[in-house]
Amino acid sequence: MVRFSNNVIGLLNFLTFLLSIPILVAGVWLSKQGATECERWLEKPVIALGVFLMLVSLAGLVGACCRVSWLLWLYLLVMFVLIVLLFAFTIFAFVVTNKGAGEVVSNRGYKEYRLGDYSNWLQKKVNNTKTWNRISSCLHSGKVCTEFQSKFLNDTVTQFYTEHLSALQSGCCKPAEECLFTYENSTSWTKPGNVTSYNNPDCDAWNNNQTVLCFNCQSCKAGFLQNFKTEWKRVAVVNIVFLVLLIIVYSIGCCAFRNNRRENWKGYSR
Known part of the structure; x- marks a missing residue:
């Protein structure tokens, strides 16, 4: 049971790492094959997202499975910042899309x-x-x-x-x-x-x-802008669900971090 949270964080980050690969490939493909301004506009955000997911998932995977506490701490810090930013963005988007109708x-x-x-x-x-x-x-x-x-x-x-x-x-x-x-x-x-x-x-x-x-x-x-408002209502539902999942993963990650510190402390005591 002590290692359960570490195993869960390791599995989740392994899946996230696998997800980051096609995202990164898609970004590179857009940079090479993008024919329209719209496609070229998407290439940098897609590449940045792929690299970000890859680095964060590696930090979480190694930190949880190899008991590298500083990596897991860094992973939790990034997750906390991401939760705060996502929450702030959600509130901001609701405010700026509140006005306007046909x-x-x-x-x-x-x-x-x-x-x-x-x-x-x-x-x-x-x-x-x-x-x-x-x-x-x-x-x-x-x-x-x-x-x-x-x-x-x-x-x-x-x-x-x-x-x-x-x-x-x-x-x-x-x-x-x-x-x-x-x-x-x-x-x-x-x-x-x-x-x-x-x-x-x-x-x-x-x-x-x-x-x-x-x-x-x-x-x-x-x-x-009206179309943006309509799409945002759909995205908002996914955004809120994603925020809840992030909070759950963050909580499990905190448990894994405590496990690492406890086991490392036992190692030092011996």
């Missing part, structure tokens, strides 16, 4: 999204040109509007207005309702000739070119 449009099956409805921190992030260029590159490579066009291309204007569009489709693939553009097809709209200026800058940003559309619009950024 606006219901009369006689439409979809909602419209405005950037000003979301938190200032998120607005600042998507308004950064470098950051938004990376995000829009991901949206392009994800074929958000390409699939949108093929799905709704044959819709009449009445049919299109009843479609239930996602936040990204509504914000990035069509102009805002207040622009009063004339519908031709799902991604082709005609600007009214009697309007010289718009209150909404998105109206001027719209372009029927399939590589442009409304990817530079404020509504597209708002649609992205």
Whole structure:
């Protein structure tokens, strides 16, 4: 029973070490084969995660199974910092994603999204040109509007207005309702000739070119943030479960550390 906690920590860290190998390989593959800005953007975080998991799991494995107390102490310190950071990140993410929601449009099956409805921190992030260029590159490579066009291309204007569009489709693939553009097809709209200026800058940003559309619009950024909020709700559940597991592993690790010190002390006493 004395060695039970050490064996559990050793087994968990061995499994984590095995997990770190494909993650590290995936990061190296992205750095060599990544064709899009989105893929290249992911390479460094993936490699860093793989290296981090590998080093931490080795420290825990050797510390628990070989009774190297200083390594196990280092492992527990990293785990404690990770728990604190993960808890702080969870709270922070809930705070910054609390604001913002789509606006219901009369006689439409979809909602419209405005950037000003979301938190200032998120607005600042998507308004950064470098950051938004990376995000829009991901949206392009994800074929958000390409699939949108093929799905709704044959819709009449009445049919299109009843479609239930996602936040990204509504914000990035069509102009805002207040622009009063004339519908031709799902991604082709005609600007009214009697309007010289718009209150909404998105109206001027719209372009029927399939590589442009409304990817530079404020509504597209708002649609992205709404999609981020929706995904965060799903991630939050996993995040909380992961946090609970980390706390359990940390507790077992503390038991293993006490076992190491007890057995080392017995060794010195002899």
